[in-house]
Amino acid sequence: xxxxxxxxxxxxxxxxxxxxxxxxxxxxxxxxxxxxxxxxxxxxxxxxxxxxxxxxxxxxxxxxxxxxxxxxxxxxxxxxxxxxxxxxxxxxxxxxxxxxxxxxxxxxxxxxxxxxxxxxxxxxxxxxxxxxxxxxxxxxxxxxxxxxxxxxxxxxxxx
Numbered sequence: 001x002x003x004x005x006x007x008x009x010x011x012x013x014x015x016x017x018x019x020x021x022x023x024x025x026x027x028x029x030x031x032x033x034x035x036x037x038x039x040x041x042x043x044x045x046x047x048x049x050x051x052x053x054x055x056x057x058x059x060x061x062x063x064x065x066x067x068x069x070x071x072x073x074x075x076x077x078x079x080x081x082x083x084x085x086x087x088x089x090x091x092x093x094x095x096x097x098x099x100x101x102x103x104x105x106x107x108x109x110x111x112x113x114x115x116x117x118x119x120x121x122x123x124x125x126x127x128x129x130x131x132x133x134x135x136x137x138x139x140x141x142x143x144x145x146x147x148x149x150x151x152x153x154x155x156x157x158x159x
Contacts, residue, residue, distance in 0.1 A: 002098075004102070014048050017056075017090060017091050018088075018089070018090060018091070019089040019091045019098060020091075023089060023091070023098065024089045025085065025139040026080060027045025027086055027089050027098065027100050027128065027133060027135060028086045030049060030128075030134075030135055031084050031086055031100075031102070033045075033049070034046055034049045034084075034137075035082050035083065035084045037049075037072075038072055038076070038080065038082055038111070039073065039076070039080060039081060039082055040076070040108060041072060041073055041077070042072075043068075043069035043070075043072040043073055046068075046069070046072045047065075047068060047072070048071050049136060049137055050068065050136060050137045050138075051129060051136045051138045052065075052102075052130065053138075054068075054136070054137055054138050054140075055068075055139055055140075056068055056140045056141070056142070057139075057141045057142070058071075058140075058141070058143075059142070059143040059144055060074075070147060075108075076107075077110070078104060078108045078135045079109030079110040079111070080107075080111075081102060081106065081107040081108070081109075082104060082105075082109055082144050083106075083107045084102060084103075084104045084124065085102045085104070086102045086112070087101055087102040087103060088100065088101045096128070096129065096130060097127060097128065097129050097130075097138075098126075098128040098129075098135065099123070099125070099126075099127060099128075099147065100126045100128060101123065101124065101125045101126075102123070102124055103121065103122065103123055103124070104121065104122050104123070104124055104142065105119050105120070105121050106119070106120045106121075106122075107119050107120070118156075120144055120145075121144070121145050122141075122142060122143050122144040122145050123143050123145070124140060124141065124142045124143070125140065125141050126138045126139070126140040126141075127140075128137050
């Protein structure tokens with residue numbers, strides 16, 4: 001019974017297909033507008049790209065609603081300069097949902113944990129759902145790439 005339930009639940013995911021170019025362009029435009037709002041510290045506009053029950057998981061933890069708006073304000077105060085690139089958009093559930101992924105780069109001018117001028121990179125994934133004629137973010141995860149280890153390729157200091 002459990003295997004049957006999992007099979008039925010995963011059926012739409014197994015049939016994921018590349019979204020058409022018009023849908024990908026709509027996602028790229030949405031991501032660009034969201035990125036601009038974050039860079040400008042416009043938490044109201046940034047929040048408008050999310051469903052009312054959406055959540056985010058990133059280096060600052062799990063956030064939703066007003067918490068996500070506070071993160072937008074916080075990173076703006078740290079002088080964020082964020083860029084996003086959409087790499088892939090897949091249609092799920094007969095086109096009622098999308099799975100989008102891509103990469104990001106971010107710099108801060110006033111983040112106590114990042115040297116000014118340092119560029120952080122990472123990957124993101126978003127689940128989008130159709131609300132009226134717009135795609136909205138229902139869930140997103142942003143993951144920074146680990147910095148190169150100082151010990152990679154170096155010889156042992158234990159002599």
